[in-house]
Amino acid sequence: MQTTLKIVLCGTLEDVRKRRALDYERISKIYPQANLARHDHTIEINSTWTNKYISVRQLKNIDGLKPRYMEADVSAFLVATPKQMKIATEWYQSVAVINYAKDD
Numbered sequence: 001m002q003t004t005l006k007i008v009l010c011g012t013l014e015d016v017r018k019r020r021a022l023d024y025e026r027i028s029k030i031y032p033q034a035n036l037a038r039h040d041h042t043i044e045i046n047s048t049w050t051n052k053y054i055s056v057r058q059l060k061n062i063d064g065l066k067p068r069y070m071e072a073d074v075s076a077f078l079v080a081t082p083k084q085m086k087i088a089t090e091w092y093q094s095v096a097v098i099n100y101a102k103d104d
Contacts (some may be wrong), residue, residue: 004067005049009056009088011075016041016053019073023051056080059088066095 008023015050024043028036037044043051052065056079070092072085080088 003049004052004065005045006051006069006071007062007065007067007092008051008053008071008073009076009080010053010073010081011053011056012075013057013081015075015079015086019075020053022039024051030045036075056098059084062091064087 008019008081010019020038020041020043024036024038027034027043027045031045035046037047041053045051052060052067056076070088072080072088076085
C-alpha cells in the first residue's frame with residue numbers, strides 16, 4: 001500500500017520537474033540504502049512512501065490525496081494567486097485533521 005508522505009506545490013510543470021529532480025538527488029545522497037523510483041510527478045521511497053509534486057494548475061486534482069505533509073516550493077508563491085494558496089491551505093488542514101484522527 002502506498003501512502004502519500006508529502007505533497008509539494010510548485011508553480012508550473014517545469015518547476016515540478018526541477019524540484020522532483022532536486023529532491024530525488026538529495027534523498028538518494030542522504031539515504032543511499034533507500035529504494036527510490038521516479039514516476040511522472042512522484043518519487044516512491046521503498047515502495048511505500050510517495051512524494052507527490054503538483055503544479056498550481058493541478059490544485060483541483062488533489063482531493064483524493066491524504067498527505068502527512070504539504071509544502072510549497074518558492075515557485076508556487078510566484079505563480080499562485082492568494083485565493084489558490086488559501087484553497088490549498090484549507091484543503092490540507094481539513095485532510096490533516098482527518099489523518100491525525102485516524103492515527104490516534
